[in-house]
Amino acid sequence: MxxxxxxxxxxxxxxxxxxxxxxxxxxxxxxxxxxxxxxxxxxxxxxxxxxxxxxxxxxxxxxxxxxxxxxxxxxxxxxxxxxxxxxxxxxxxxxxxxxxxxxxxxxxxxxxxxxxxxxxxxxxxMVGRVGNTAYFGLLEICKPKHGETVVVSAAGGAVGSHVGQIAKIKGCKVIGITSTDYKGEWLVNELGFDCFVNYKKPNFLDTLKKCTPEGIDCYFDNVGGEISSTVMSIMNQYGRISVCGSISCYNATAPVLAPIVQISIVSLELKLEGYIVHRWADRWQEGILQNLTWIQEGKLKYxxxxxxxxxxxxxxxxxxxxxxxxxxxxxxx
Structure with missing residues (x-):
């Protein structure tokens, strides 16, 4: 037994x-x-x-x-x-x-x-649920186009680091938002991100603007809260937002208040959509095999x-x- x-x-x-x-x-x-x-x-x-x-x-x-x-x-x-x-x-x-x-x-x-x-x-x-979360959440909701600018929050984590690399494969400029310079330097030096912003440092908005002079076309949101409100406020018209999670409030013991996002959504005509990856259960193997192929080709690092x-x-x-x-x-x- x-x-x-x-x-x-x-x-x-x-x-x-x-x-x-x-x-x-x-x-x-x-x-x-x-x-x-x-x-x-x-x-x-x-x-x-x-x-x-x-x-x-x-x-x-x-x-x-x-x-x-x-x-x-x-x-x-x-x-x-x-x-x-x-x-x-x-x-x-x-x-x-x-x-x-x-x-x-x-x-x-x-x-x-x-x-x-x-x-x-x-x-x-990367060759499982996490990889599919990145694959479908970015490509099916944000639908990034070559030459566009993509911002990813919690970029040093499993999903965020994967999303940014897929965006680079698709020919995008990619900016990662992280909690430490060490993680940010890993994103840039090892994974090929174009820039990173440490949200814990002063002047977060100014630094983000410097990294995105052409504006932001796609935002992959893992954190919610004030960070995401700030990103949405400077997005380009018709920008797309894929909401994967809201890590900033997961451990909160009281409701978390953040700046209003509806003004940005309306004035910039943004598209914001949340998702759970099991929506694509009928395409599960597609994501797994594509991510595996990219790893074997050296296009994705883990x-x-x-x-x-x-x-x-x-x-x-x-x-x-x-x-x-x-x-x-x-x-x-």
């Missing part, structure tokens, strides 16, 4: 999550039924969306999240022993599954494509912040929310 270690939600978050908001339990897994398999986690994903999604969970239920896993036992022809998969199994070491999602049109399990010599962890990063050990998953989650990661934050089991 296999015993799985599982993180469960112990308490709803108040501000920044704490280790005591979680607890690890152990559970005995049932014997496999027909068409089921046993998956052993190799890498766990920690992502910003988990911070807000936790409010919809019941206390005592397993915490959510994607993982890269290896099938160690199977009664399924489709998922034989030795297959590497990505599963929305949550933060747990072992899972019994039939490979089907519990939610309609929700990609709950898929096989890891042939990554050749690339690390398996990319399957929960960086991972890796935390070792299942017991350190919460620490990795908290540090990611504090912006201490560069690129994708993952936990190696």
């Amino acid at each position: 296999i015993r799985a270690k599982v993180y469960v939600l112990n308490k709803y978050f108040e501000g920044l999550p704490k280790k005591t908001d979680f607890k690890i339990i152990e559970e005995d897994l049932p014997p496999l039924k027909h068409e089921e398999f046993l998956a052993e986690a190799l890498y766990l994903s920690v992502d910003p969306y988990m911070r807000t999604a936790a409010a919809r969970l019941k206390i005592g239920t397993p915490f959510i999240g994607y993982q890269v896993a290896r099938i160690t036992d199977s009664k399924s022809k489709e998922y034989p022993v030795g297959t590497f998969i990505v599963g929305a199994f949550g933060w747990r070491t072992h899972t019994v599954s039939n490979g089907k999602s519990n939610v309609s049109a929700y990609p709950g399990v898929w096989k890891v494509p042939d990554l050749k010599k690339l690390p398996l962890s990319l399957a929960i990063g 960086k991972e912040t890796v935390t070792e050990g299942f017991e350190n998953t919460v620490s990795a989650f908290i540090e990611m929310l504090e912006g201490k990661n560069i690129g994708k934050s993952i936990v190696k089991i």
Whole structure:
């Protein structure tokens, strides 16, 4: 009998999550039924969306999240022993599954494509849900054109750094908004961004204007709040805004107030659209395979912040929310 270690939600978050908001339990897994398999986690994903999604969970239920896993036992022809998969199994070491999602049109399990010599962890990063979030969110909503200027907030993170690189592939000028000069220099020197702005420094608006003398055509918004209001105020007419998240308010304990954005939206005739990446579930493999091709061609570069050990998953989650990661934050089991 296999015993799985599982993180469960112990308490709803108040501000920044704490280790005591979680607890690890152990559970005995049932014997496999027909068409089921046993998956052993190799890498766990920690992502910003988990911070807000936790409010919809019941206390005592397993915490959510994607993982890269290896099938160690199977009664399924489709998922034989030795297959590497990505599963929305949550933060747990072992899972019994039939490979089907519990939610309609929700990609709950898929096989890891042939990554050749690339690390398996990319399957929960650039070659997974994170990569598809960048791919579809930028190309389907912002629809950047060659020569346009694209601004990306939280550009040093997993999605933001990926978005900026896709925009460069499409021939755009790209400016990244970051929380540190170190992250900004990485964006420019390693990933090919044209400019970066550290929002924690004085004169944020003036610096942003210097980086965007032709104005801003597309804005990929990961943060919301005052930063996004400022970006929208200097966009070009008919600018497009893809809203992926609002990290600036995730840990707030009271409603966050920001400058009015409607004036900019109306006067500049901006298009603003939020999204959840599962909208493109029917095109899931398109995004995965295109991102993989760009990596293999050297057009996309990746960086991972890796935390070792299942017991350190919460620490990795908290540090990611504090912006201490560069690129994708993952936990190696």
